[in-house]
Amino acid sequence: MPDLRLLLVDDEPDFLEPLCTRLTRRRVSCVTATSGEEALQVLAGGTFDCAVVDVKMAGMDGLELLRRIRREHAATPVVLLTGHASVEMGVQGMELGAFDYLLKPVDIDELLDVARRAAEVPREPESS
Amino acid sequence: MTTDQRRGRLGHRLRAAWQALRTRTVTGTTGADMARARLMYDRFREILASNDATLHLIAEVDECVAGRAPFTLESLVRQIHKAEMAVFVMVKNLNLLSNDAHAGLYPKLRDLSAQIASMCPPTEEAEGRPDVQPLEHVRLTDAPLVGSKMARLGEARQSAGVSVPEGFVVTTAAFSTFMSANSLWERAARLEDLVQARGEGAAVALACEEVQRAILTAPVPETLARAITGAFERLAHGRDVRVAMRSSAVGEDTRASHAGQYLTELDVDASGLLGAYRAVIASVYSRAAIAYRFEHGMGARETAMAVGCLRMLQPRCSGVLFSRRPDQPGADAVVVAAVPGLAAALVAGEQDACVWITGEDGRTPDSTLLSPEDLSRLVDAARRLEASLRGPQEIEWAIEPPDRLLIVQSRPLVAAAPESDAGATPLTDMPPRLSGGLCACPGIGSGRVAVVSGEDDLDAFPDRGVLVARQALPSYSRILSKCAAVVTDVGSPAGHLASLAREYGVPALVGCGQATSTLRPGTPVTVDATCGRVYDGLLATPPPAVRPVLAADAPALQVLKRIARLVTPLSLTDPASPAFRPEFCQSLHDITRYVHEKTFEAVFHWGDVNWGDTRHARQLQVHLPLTIHVIDVGGGLREEEAANEDEGDRADGGPGGASPAITLDDVVSTPFRALLSGMLDSRLRWDRPRPLSARGFLAVVGERMAGLPGEALRVGGASYAIVSDRYVNFSTKAGYHFATIDTYCGQSVNKNYIHFRFAGGAADGARRERRVRFIASVLASLDFKVQTRGDLLVARLGQFDHDALLARLEDMGRLCMCTRQMDMLMDSDASPEYFARAFLARDMDRF
Numbered sequence: 010m011p012d013l014r015l016l017l018v019d020d021e022p023d024f025l026e027p028l029c030t031r032l033t034r035r036r037v038s039c040v041t042a043t044s045g046e047e048a049l050q051v052l053a054g055g056t057f058d059c060a061v062v063d064v065k066m067a068g069m070d071g072l073e074l075l076r077r078i079r080r081e082h083a084a085t086p087v088v089l090l091t092g093h094a095s096v097e098m099g100v101q102g103m104e105l106g107a108f109d110y111l112l113k114p115v116d117i118d119e120l121l122d123v124a125r126r127a128a129e130v131p132r133e134p135e136s137s
Numbered sequence: 138m139t140t141d142q143r144r145g146r147l148g149h150r151l152r153a154a155w156q157a158l159r160t161r162t163v164t165g166t167t168g169a170d171m172a173r174a175r176l177m178y179d180r181f182r183e184i185l186a187s188n189d190a191t192l193h194l195i196a197e198v199d200e201c202v203a204g205r206a207p208f209t210l211e212s213l214v215r216q217i218h219k220a221e222m223a224v225f226v227m228v229k230n231l232n233l234l235s236n237d238a239h240a241g242l243y244p245k246l247r248d249l250s251a252q253i254a255s256m257c258p259p260t261e262e263a264e265g266r267p268d269v270q271p272l273e274h275v276r277l278t279d280a281p282l283v284g285s286k287m288a289r290l291g292e293a294r295q296s297a298g299v300s301v302p303e304g305f306v307v308t309t310a311a312f313s314t315f316m317s318a319n320s321l322w323e324r325a326a327r328l329e330d331l332v333q334a335r336g337e338g339a340a341v342a343l344a345c346e347e348v349q350r351a352i353l354t355a356p357v358p359e360t361l362a363r364a365i366t367g368a369f370e371r372l373a374h375g376r377d378v379r380v381a382m383r384s385s386a387v388g389e390d391t392r393a394s395h396a397g398q399y400l401t402e403l404d405v406d407a408s409g410l411l412g413a414y415r416a417v418i419a420s421v422y423s424r425a426a427i428a429y430r431f432e433h434g435m436g437a438r439e440t441a442m443a444v445g446c447l448r449m450l451q452p453r454c455s456g457v458l459f460s461r462r463p464d465q466p467g468a469d470a471v472v473v474a475a476v477p478g479l480a481a482a483l484v485a486g487e488q489d490a491c492v493w494i495t496g497e498d499g500r501t502p503d504s505t506l507l508s509p510e511d512l513s514r515l516v517d518a519a520r521r522l523e524a525s526l527r528g529p530q531e532i533e534w535a536i537e538p539p540d541r542l543l544i545v546q547s548r549p550l551v552a553a554a555p556e557s558d559a560g561a562t563p564l565t566d567m568p569p570r571l572s573g574g575l576c577a578c579p580g581i582g583s584g585r586v587a588v589v590s591g592e593d594d595l596d597a598f599p600d601r602g603v604l605v606a607r608q609a610l611p612s613y614s615r616i617l618s619k620c621a622a623v624v625t626d627v628g629s630p631a632g633h634l635a636s637l638a639r640e641y642g643v644p645a646l647v648g649c650g651q652a653t654s655t656l657r658p659g660t661p662v663t664v665d666a667t668c669g670r671v672y673d674g675l676l677a678t679p680p681p682a683v684r685p686v687l688a689a690d691a692p693a694l695q696v697l698k699r700i701a702r703l704v705t706p707l708s709l710t711d712p713a714s715p716a717f718r719p720e721f722c723q724s725l726h727d728i729t730r731y732v733h734e735k736t737f738e739a740v741f742h743w744g745d746v747n748w749g750d751t752r753h754a755r756q757l758q759v760h761l762p763l764t765i766h767v768i769d770v771g772g773g774l775r776e777e778e779a780a781n782e783d784e785g786d787r788a789d790g791g792p793g794g795a796s797p798a799i800t801l802d803d804v805v806s807t808p809f810r811a812l813l814s815g816m817l818d819s820r821l822r823w824d825r826p827r828p829l830s831a832r833g834f835l836a837v838v839g840e841r842m843a844g845l846p847g848e849a850l851r852v853g854g855a856s857y858a859i860v861s862d863r864y865v866n867f868s869t870k871a872g873y874h875f876a877t878i879d880t881y882c883g884q885s886v887n888k889n890y891i892h893f894r895f896a897g898g899a900a901d902g903a904r905r906e907r908r909v910r911f912i913a914s915v916l917a918s919l920d921f922k923v924q925t926r927g928d929l930l931v932a933r934l935g936q937f938d939h940d941a942l943l944a945r946l947e948d949m950g951r952l953c954m955c956t957r958q959m960d961m962l963m964d965s966d967a968s969p970e971y972f973a974r975a976f977l978a979r980d981m982d983r984f
Binding site: 096129 | 172173175176179221222224225226229232233243244246247250251326
């Protein structure tokens with residue numbers, strides 16, 4: 010039984026595959042998607058502890074995907090990843106409810122810590 | 138704080154602890170708490186790093202606005218964008234540390250960022266700009282399109298009236314087209330990020346190769362290929378012409394000379410054009426170029442690369458010309474370095490040259506290389522280029538038979554700061570180990586000899602080493618910032634490495650003949666580059682030369698001043714003021730200040746955070762009246778102990794699955810060790826009965842009985858230490874006060890600090906205040922800045938070196954133990970001063 014189930018979304022396979030390999034080595038199970046649409050399909054068929062989403066993607070971009078996930082799969086926390094740093098994008102991402110916003114190239118240990126923490130946060134608002 | 142409030146808070150804490158216990162038993166979570174502690178610590182460190190970076194930039198912008206530092210608007214604007222991003226990371230992390238308690242910063246930052254963007258000049262788009270531009274149409278103002286080198290060459294031709302080789306420029310628009318068409322920007326940008334994150338190292342070298350390979354194998358888009366070959370055919374006009382393809386990056390040759398960082402391809406014919414083009418632009422991502430740009434704070438997109446294609450010359454002689462002496466920029470002299478034929482080997486530092494200095498007596502030119510007429514033509518060209526390109530120049534030239542002088546390149550001369558006359562007298566009477574050579578950058582530097590012959594030697598180059606090499610190769614530039622001095626066997630002051638040495642202000646002696654055979658690796662030497670001598674041993678050296686400042690461009694300065702108003706002013710100065718709020722932040726500086734303050738406030742309550750599952754905190758077995766739980770967030774405990782933690786992750790147990798205890802020997806965190814060593818001071822007699830005044834005892838006992846449930850004692854008794862190798866956040870709730878020490882202690886003086894916060898206490902108000910006065914008095918004597926408000930005390934100490942800081946931490950450890958039940962001792966107004974004196978005199982029997 011893996012520690013953590015992650016969904017990795019990036020339209021660049023060159024980035025996705027090595028990341029997935031390295032995460033798998035750390036007992037993390039990864040499913041990859043190369044577009045926002047594909048990610049939504051995957052989410053419809055299974056549950057994940059956390060979705061790691063690249064902001065800049067062709068077609069549905071990361072912020073739009075974040076919006077959809079918040080709406081349709083509210084239990085899945087989203088960590089945004091970006092190589093293109095912009096304040097506007099970052100602020101939007103955080104205000105839309107991203108769990109965190111990390112800059113590429115991401116430190117794998119940091120990503121893992123963030124994903125673990127995201128998975129740990131209660132899915133429903135605290136009743137107390 | 139009233140008793141009721143305190144009771145309410147403790148009750149809340151108890152409930153939280155109980156809930157955490159239940160959660161743990163039910164779910165048996167995996168390493169989430171460790172992950173959480175590590176994550177919080179990383180975010181905290183990231184805030185501090187971003188804070189430093191932002192403050193550096195603010196200082197730099199201030200310098201530029203004041204006209205004290207040179208700048209190009211384009212690069213500064215990019216730096217400001219970088220700072221906005223750093224501020225965003227700070228804001229984000231603070232909100233993540235504090236459960237969005239400061240979310241009001243987001244809209245404020247967004248506003249500021251939008252305002253800054255509206256004032257910045259638009260970034261140019263590739264559309265509508267030509268891929269190829271003939272050199273005869275190029276002026277200085279075309280630099281964004283044709284790169285600095287070609288813009289200056291075009292200007293030299295037009296306004297200085299000198300001849301330049303015929304040719305054309307493949308523009309930055311073409312570069313952009315090429316990079317975009319092959320989706321190469323993304324990779325390039327990640328490369329820069331990698332350097333940023335990892336520093337210069339093997340991982341970066343591999344990534345550089347990867348990006349370069351991608352460029353070398355990517356196809357040149359059809360229209361671009363046609364434009365380049367078309368321009369070449371117009372230049373050749375049916376003759377057998379070859380071209381030199383030279384890099385011309387935007388920003389190259391201006392403030393930072395980039396000398397020799399990029400590739401030049403010689404003797405290129407029609408068939409080799411596109412291959413050579415790719416080779417030159419790939420050099421934007423060479424390891425040396427990346428390191429150099431990083432050093433100067435320039436990003437990849439900033440280095441938009443144009444490529445000049447100039448007819449290959451067949452000169453009878455060529456060389457380099459300085460319109461002023463680099464070591465005496467004030468004197469009216471011109472330096473000419475010449476070699477027969479082409480000068481490529483001269484500038485690459487592989488060949489010695491004949492050197493003339495005009496205005497000096499007794500040196501007549503070698504008639505076979507340069508005639509007096511040649512020399513006067515060169516001097517004349519130097520003066521005209523100085524006038525039209527504003528300032529001393531470093532010029533590459535060639536003379537084609539019979540006597541046609543062509544200027545190949547002219548860039549600002551990086552001159553050393555004027556030396557005092559004393560600099561010309563030898564440093565000492567001692568016989569030098571080595572003498573001779575040519576001064577490439579005056580000055581004196583000492584360090585241990587490091588002989589360099591390949592890339593591996595560069596990787597292993599020691600900090601403040603003396604670089605000794607056979608040749609003065611430009612690839613050495615990436616370690617120049619670590620060099621105390623440079624000494625080479627061959628090379629000339631006209632070479633690229635020499636001009637880079639001047640830019641970095643590293644004393645350099647080139648062409649010494651036998652430096653590599655005379656100077657033994659690892660031995661300490663002192664290089665007096667001014668006098669051309671190398672001595673044994675580390676001799677006392679005068680302070681290094683200061684670099685000259687160039688004049689700033691006026692319209693750019695106006696724009697910068699407007700932008701700077703949103704970046705540098707600080708209006709949020711007083712954290713106690715009601716205006717210390719997100720909505721009053723008016724600049725990036727204000728936001729930075731606010732986040733910094735609030736971050737430390739948040740960190741002071743880390744021990745208060747409900748760590749829930751204490752299985753991941755290791756209990757420290759130590760002879761102290763405290764239960765200390767240690768949470769390691771990176772290198773704070775011995776390796777084996779860290780490994781045990783991972784096993785702990787896997788163990789699926791309830792409260793019985795607690796991690797084994799650790800001892801003092803397992804603690805490797807330097808600041809935590811210092812703190813503990815103070816707490817364990819054997820002169821502190823906390824385990825013996827102490828003299829106690831009855832009134833004091835009653836005051837304490839009375840309040841305890843009035844307020845607090847017995848269980849609270851146990852909850853309040855736990856102390857937490859969040860540690861890394863250089864960091865500790867120690868919070869203790871022993872007694873009824875709450876104290877936090879937060880400290881970072883590394884080798885960098887500017888990053889070191891101790892922050893201390895102290896609040897509460899069980900005795901009556903007067904005693905609590907006296908205790909605070911005692912602590913304030915002790916800390917002020919230990920160089921802390923102390924602020925108190927009622928029985929709350931905050932003290933800060935910064936910029937102490939490693940050892941001094943550790944000594945202070947030992948004092949803090951003693952202080953923590955002394956103040957445990959201190960309020961009982963504070964039975965008169967004179968007590969605070971009396972005990973402060975006793976503490977500082979190490980008279981521990983009093984406590």
